[in-house]
Amino acid sequence: MIWEVAKEEEGQRLDKYLSEQKDHDFSRSYLGKCIQEGCVSVNGEKAKASLKVKAGDRIDFDIPEQKDPEVLPEAIPLDIVYEDDDLLVVNKERGMVVHPAAGHYSGTLVNAVLAHAGSSLSSINGVNRPGIVHRIDKDTTGLLLICKNDLSHQSLAKQLEEHSITRRYHALVFGKIKEEDGIISAPIGRDEKDRKKQAISYKHGKEALTHYKVLERFSDSTLVECRLETGRTHQIRVHMKSIGHPLLGDPVYGLKNRKDGISGQALHAMILGFQHPRTGEYMEFSAPYPADFQALLEKLRKK
Structure with a gap:
């Protein structure tokens, strides 16, 4: 360079x-x-x-050649919601990184899936991301697809590209949202002031579209459902912050002085639906709130 x-x-x-x-x-x-x-x-x-x-x-x-360490299977428990010969649907816990990257070469979802499925994973994304067709953040909980072969990977990647996969997230956000629902259409790209963050960027960002609707209101916060049409990094977190309603518990985009008793953003990949890559049948799954999300929800209801 x-x-x-x-x-x-x-x-x-x-x-x-x-x-x-x-x-x-x-x-x-x-x-x-x-x-x-x-x-x-x-x-x-x-x-x-x-x-x-x-x-x-x-x-x-002169960028030095980077050699990633070998990704090894690890006997980490998985919450498997569905499994067949073509794919897995797993409910990811908070704090688990999806695939190996710098600083995280063990303890990831991929390490766990390798131990569970062995070599029966798609190879399209290489040795560090076998089976991974989409991902969620480390501290976001909920449903993820894992592809067991290239046929399923190609089919599901195409469905993602065509925005035909159903992805609905539940989030607890700061403040009372007045309207019942809305659409946030704003491009997202890397924050020019802080390269570790994402931001609304009309100059360098990529198209991003989030639909949201109010599920429940509290004294100073709101439970919303967000439906994604695109899958940009930190999309819901950035979009909700952009309209003045950052996610509770978010260490990057949230309120710095607010303590909600949750270690990470209150964001849960609740519903996942797709056409099965082999049969064409539409399948939809849901995952209950994790314990800390549910506890915060009950606390807000009492408040």
Whole structure:
């Protein structure tokens, strides 16, 4: 990767300059390590992370080859809602990462599914994401599809692309929503100020559409059902925040000083429906609220 320092960027430390470039996802600490290992040069010479860049400087970043560790089966209990020769529907618990990635190469849903299904998983998404056709966030609970072969993966991926899969989430959000239902249509992309977050972005974002309806109102919060037409990263969390109703318990997009006694966003993938890839039959499943979501719901009702 190659960059040329603009006049308004002059004076920044090299590691900070690199971390703020928008065409990669590397953290500042990782970039600092790469600089230390000699992977970054300024005007053809190796440089230190503390170097202050100047306007017109040419910066070359030779990205080191990354070798992910082998993903191994782990005997982790799974809440299996449905299973046949083509697919699995599982109810994911809070705190479980869906597939291995940097910092999470064990304890993931994929590790658990490998132990359960062995080699009987689709190969389309490679060795780190066998069987994974869609995902939900680490602290979001609820229903997920796992594909046992490439036929089911191709069929379900097409249904996702065509927005024909039913995905309904229940969420507890801050504030009283006045209307009974609504549609949020706003593109979502990476937050330009914080690369670990998503944000509404009309310049760089991708189309995102969320339908919501009120299920129950409380003194200072609301239970809503959200139906997704698109599946952008953090879509419901970003969209609900954008209309002034962030999710309770959300550590990234929620209210910083509010304590609701739930460790993560109050978001549950409640209903999942799709056409079976082999039979064409429409199938729909639901999962009950996890204990902490239910406890918060009861607390709000009493309040």
